[in-house]
Amino acid sequence: MAGIMRPMRLDPVSRRAIYFVTLREHGYTFAHVIRALESRGVHARHVPWDTVFASETLAHGTWVLSDFERLPPGALMAAGKVHRALKAAGCRVLNDPARWLPRADFLRNLQLAGVNSFGCWRPAAREWPDRWPVFLRRASGHTGSRTELLETPEAARAALTEALDEGLPLSDLLFVEYAGEPVPGQTYFRKHAAFRIGPEVSREVSVNDTTWLAKVGVSGLATDEDYAAERAEMDAYPHEDFVWKVFEIVGLEYGRVDFGTRAERFEVWEVNSNPTLYAPHEHRNADRAETIRLSFERLVTAFWGLARTPGEPVSIKECFRRYRSEETGMVALSNR
Structure with missing residues (x-):
């Protein structure tokens, strides 16, 4: 991660406060909501994970932790400790990094619970699809499928070899069973x-x-x-x-x-855990335009209700001492 990582500024805040945490380059996801909350009197800020990990003290208030898919294991563990320090200080905190499930795990848990009927397979664990078609994707991030539908073991092996030849890590590759279907009576x-x-x-x-x-x-x-x-x-x-x-x-x-x-x-x-929240925009259909407006309005209203009057700053000095390096102050957080 380029640049010097600086700790969080602890400016005096008298308004109710809410902080949204993502990787620095993904803060755009909350940008429209932050502006809407500010216009309604809430102190709303984006705080990058590198700022959290460069800090010894964080502001008191409500914290929304996200982007777990892109955090490496050491940083994810440190994030879990930060979550507990904030909670212990009386902050409201959404999303516990220690309880978050990576993609392969949440898909399997959903299948075991009977929510999903389709499976997934991790080639790093020598798992191989036994139902078809499938597609190959990265387990982390949200880049979607990197292949068309693969109908045979031969096609799957070729796709996996191509991904490895590009330098993608085997540990981050996942075969997922196709579970789509067009809208009934339509082709889309x-x-x-x-x-x-x-x-x-x-x-x-x-x-x-x-x-x-x-x-x-x-x-x-x-x-x-x-x-x-x-x-x-x-x-x-x-x-x-x-x-x-x-x-x-x-x-x-x-x-x-x-x-x-x-x-x-x-x-x-x-x-x-970090979806992009879009601002309302025009649409030719009045019902659709109103749905878009209502969806955004309810997000803003929900976050407004979660914001808290700040108390004393929260010390996180002991949360991740062992994960910092002397040069940068923390482990690298790049996992795109």
Whole structure:
């Protein structure tokens, strides 16, 4: 990580405060929410993990810890100690790094719990798919699939060899069974999503796409009826119990779950501890525009309710002494 890592500034704060922690380069995820909270009188700040690890004292308030997918093991352990120090000092803290599950583990836990029907395999543990098709991806981060659907063992071996030849670590590669299906009666795919923000669950807008990855979306696929149904679910969300169950299994108090349908059942594709929170924007369909607005408004309102009046600064001096280096003050945090 380039540059000198500096400790957190402890400016006097009289307003209720909330701090969002990510890797430095991923702070954009909370940018719109931070501006909205500031406009409503909350002291809201992004605090990079390198700043946390360069500090001996942190501000008191509410802390939202995220980006665990990109933290190396030593830093993740130190983050768990920081979580406990903040809690012991009376701070409200969302997401415990010690209880977070990496991708292969949360997918397997969801399968064991009967939430998912599909499997995953870690080639580093000499695990090999026994159901097809599959795709190969990195276990960390959110870069999605690095292959098309692989239908045979030969295709899977070729994809794995190509990834290793590029220098990708075997320990970070994962085969995942395909669990997608087009919207019934259509040729496009739909990704559902919902947030957990502490004690609240909030529906997110759906993504409609021509490909099974359904990552960004393609305009013009959904109908006015689809948008009207989506808007109605903002008033009475029918999948709240399902979302709660997923977050309890994966051990997160803040994040977003992405899921789709296959054979008339839900399949969880992703659980992200640091999803990008988009500001409201215009849309040709009035129902969709209102869904977008409501989704963002409920996020901001939930975070506003979690912010706390600050107390005395919190010492974390003993949390990660052994993980610091004399030159940089901490272990490197690059795991993209």
